[in-house]
Amino acid sequence: MSLQSNANRPARYAAIIVALVAATSALAESATPKGPAEGTAGVERYVREMWASSDAKWKDRLKQDETQVLCSRFRNNPPEPLAQSIQTREAATIVFPKDNQVLGRWQEGEKLAQNGRGGQFSDAPDTVNGGNCYACHQMAKSELSFGTLGPSLSEYGKIRNFSAEAARDTFAKIYNSQATLACSSMPRFGAHGFLTEQQIKDVVAYLFDPDSPINK
Ligand code: HEC
Structure with a gap:
């Protein structure tokens, strides 16, 4: 040749x-x-x-x-x-914390975002469900491995000036992604009871706490 x-x-x-x-x-x-x-x-x-x-x-x-x-x-x-009627129905499932406090502990939220366990038939009965956020999102810039199905969430709180209103919207987004986008491929974590209210608060803090690696 x-x-x-x-x-x-x-x-x-x-x-x-x-x-x-x-x-x-x-x-x-x-x-x-x-x-x-x-x-x-x-x-x-x-x-x-x-x-x-x-x-x-x-x-x-x-x-x-x-x-x-x-x-x-x-x-x-x-x-x-x-699409509108789906969003209306899904929005009706959202239950905000009674005290309207949507920020938990970012350190717990970080663990949860990295944790892809739960919902599998091979799980032990006491398995705590994770959010698996990194499977679809870039979050902390220090993390090299992440999926790209969803948009990057780096500096999420910082870009939004750590606004309380944006944090509340984010609680709602994680609780039920389809309340703002019908047929979103992001799981409806709260609506399905996959994550607890406290877990959602922790992950909101991971996105919104100024000390969180997300905002560094
Ligand atoms: C299976 C993939 C998938 C997983 C897992 C996932 N997301 Fe998403 N997420 C998406 C997609 C796709 C979008 C964009 C479409 C939409 O807005 O629903 C999105 C949108 C978002 C948004 C809105 C972004 C914006 O435009 O402002 C936030 C906030 C968010 N996700 C947070 C999370 C958090 C926190 C977790 C983990 C608890 C998570 N996501 C897990 C796929 C995912």
């Missing part, structure tokens, strides 16, 4: 990969059911079959609530009036 063709090899491989990716996504497209309703029914049946032998507690988790049914049907892109 000549030097010339060796030099072209990476380019050729790239071309083959591009062609393969195009072919695969064309296949996936043709396999995608046409109507949204038909598609979700098929997926739901498949998921139910996967968990056929699990106990009732786990089977219950397969039942979609009204919002999830709609988000599946519209592939997370509901038409505007529907």
Whole structure:
């Protein structure tokens, strides 16, 4: 083989990969059911079959609530009036702390943001659920490993001048992400009881305390 063709090899491989990716996504497209309703029914049946032998507690988790049914049907892109009604329904689930104090301890919030445990069938019964925020967000700049599905939350409180109102909105966002964005891919932590009120307060403090690594 000549030097010339060796030099072209990476380019050729790239071309083959591009062609393969195009072919695969064309296949996936043709396999995608046409109507949204038909598609979700098929997926739901498949998921139910996967968990056929699990106990009732786990089977219950397969039942979609009204919002999830709609988000599946519209592939997370509901038409505007529907998006509004989802947000209104989800906002109604938010319970603010009785004393209106939304800031807990940032040190606890940091642990919680880094903790991805909970909600798995292999968990011990006394497992404390984590928020797994780093799976989707950049938070403290000193942390090198983070997901990018959600926006960066670095300097979150500082950028908002540590405003009490912004902290309250953030408590609401974490409690139920869909109150402000229908079909958000961020979990509805408080509405599902996955995190407790105290845990949400701690993570709000992690975002809003001037001493938190988030704001350094
Ligand atoms: C599965 C991914 C995922 C996880 C886990 C997650 N988020 Fe999010 N988050 C998102 C996405 C996507 C958005 C942007 C869409 C939206 O606003 O709902 C978002 C938005 C936000 C916002 C609003 C940002 C803005 O634009 O002002 C805050 C605050 C936030 N997340 C905090 C958290 C905290 C705290 C945790 C952990 C308790 C967390 N998130 C866990 C995906 C996630």
